[in-house]
Each structure stands twice: as structure tokens, then as C-alpha cells.
Amino acid sequence: MPTKQQLLDELKKEMEENTTLPLSDTANFVFGEGDADAEVLFIGEAPGFHENQQQRPFVGLAGQLLDKLLGEINWPRESVYITNIVKRRPPENRDPLPEEIEVYAPYLKRQIEILQPKTIATLGRFSMNYFLPETKISRDHGRLLKASEQLIYPLYHPAAALRSTAVLEDLRKDFHKLPHILATGTMPFENRAEAQPYDPVKEEPKAQQDSLF
Ligand code: URA
Numbered sequence: 412m413p414t415k416q417q418l419l420d421e422l423k424k425e426m427e428e429n430t431t432l433p434l435s436d437t438a439n440f441v442f443g444e445g446d447a448d449a450e451v452l453f454i455g456e457a458p459g460f461h462e463n464q465q466q467r468p469f470v471g472l473a474g475q476l477l478d479k480l481l482g483e484i485n486w487p488r489e490s491v492y493i494t495n496i497v498k499r500r501p502p503e504n505r506d507p508l509p510e511e512i513e514v515y516a517p518y519l520k521r522q523i524e525i526l527q528p529k530t531i532a533t534l535g536r537f538s539m540n541y542f543l544p545e546t547k548i549s550r551d552h553g554r555l556l557k558a559s560e561q562l563i564y565p566l567y568h569p570a571a572a573l574r575s576t577a578v579l580e581d582l583r584k585d586f587h588k589l590p591h592i593l594a595t596g597t598m599p600f601e602n603r604a605e606a607q608p609y610d611p612v613k614e615e616p617k618a619q620q621d622s623l624f
Pocket residue numbers: 455456457458459462467468469470471473474495570
């Protein structure tokens with residue numbers, strides 16, 4: 412029985428060799444990295460300039476902020492898995508096109524099937540909308556949602572947080588809830604939301620949560 416890492420290596424090779432995939436003629440391939448047995452998978456949108464150069468996800472300024480936030484919750488970067496929907500850099504860092512997302516989507520699906528993470532933390536609206544097309548990042552960030560049976564925790568993109576201190580505050584607040592979410596599969600109690608279009612995963616009863624802290 413192959414290990415998750417072996418299956419990821421096979422998928423990576425298959426994708427790298429497929430030069431018909433979008434952006435193959437203009438950009439390097441950035442598959443993703445981290446612990447194949449990670450319980451949390453972070454998904455961004457597409458590589459940027461530095462990611463393209465180093466062929467690693469989230470290594471530029473946005474990546475440095477991601478690393479800092481991971482440090483704040485004592486999660487080594489190597490203990491999670493980090494990838495993007497689109498695996499090659501769009502020119503001039505433009506948004507990925509719907510047809511690019513569509514072609515890369517089945518590969519991301521396979522990557523997720525191999526990793527089987529407990530929770531997927533989406534970074535920015537593109538990866539959030541990949542799972543939950545009707546969601547809005549300003550409304551739904553920091554809410555634990557379900558897409559099929561998969562737990563999705565939408566976060567602001569770190570690049571957006573670099574442009575706005577208000578967004579950074581929200582991202583940090585949401586990020587700090589990740590250990591609780593991973594440990595319990597539920598939101599901390601105080602995060603109860605009013606309108607819940609996606610049947611978000613319910614919070615724990617207060618008594619139970621008090622005992623955790
Ligand atoms: N932005 C992303 O969405 N992904 C990266 O890997 C880097 C920046």
C-alpha cells in the first residue's frame with residue numbers, strides 16, 4: 412500500500428509532465444508542500460512571483476505573514492500542508508481565470524483525497540468559492556462550514572491582510588481559533604453567528620468549552 416507521500420509524488424509528477432495544463436508555457440510548477448499526514452490543509456489561489464521562482468507555495472510576503480500566524484498558534488509550517496488551486500503563476504499576478512480553475516480543480520480534488528485533512532482552511536475568496544460558490548469572504552470568513560462532508564474554514568488571504576490592518580485583525584482572530592477547531596471539529600462558543608446560510612458546524616455548549624481553557 413503506497414504512502415500518502417508516495418501518492419502525492421506520483422500526482423506531482425503526472426501534473427508536472429502534463430504541459431497541456433494552463434500556464435505551462437509561461438510559469439513554473441508549484442505543487443504544494445508540507446506534512447502528507449497533516450490534519451489541516453491551507454489552500455491559496457495561485458503562486459506569485461517568489462513562489463514561481465522557488466517552486467514553493469507561500470514564500471513571498473504573504474507567505475511570511477502566514478508563517479508568522481502559524482508561529483503564533485505554535486504550529487510549525489512543516490506540520491501543515493500548503494497548496495494552491497492553480498499550480499502555476501498567472502502572468503502579472505492577475506486573478507486566476509475560471510477556465511484555469513476548472514482545469515486544475517480535478518487535480519486539487521485528487522490532492523485532497525490523498526491528504527484527507529480534517530479541516531481545510533481556505534485563504535482568500537477563490538479557494539473559498541471553489542468549495543462554496545455562494546459564500547462571501549467579508550461575511551463568511553472565520554465561520555466553520557461544511558462542503559459535502561469536508562470541514563471548510565474560510566480565512567482572508569494574507570495578501571489582503573497586508574493591505575489592511577482591519578483585515579489583518581480579522582485574519583489573526585480567525586487564525587487563533589484554528590487549534591480549537593482542529594481539536595474539537597467545532598467553533599469556539601463565542602463565535603456564534605446569527606444568519607447561517609450554510610448550516611455551519613455548531614459551537615460547543617459553554618460548559619464544555621470552559622473546561623477546555
Ligand atoms: N498567494 C497565493 O494565493 N498563493 C501563494 O502561493 C502565494 C501567494
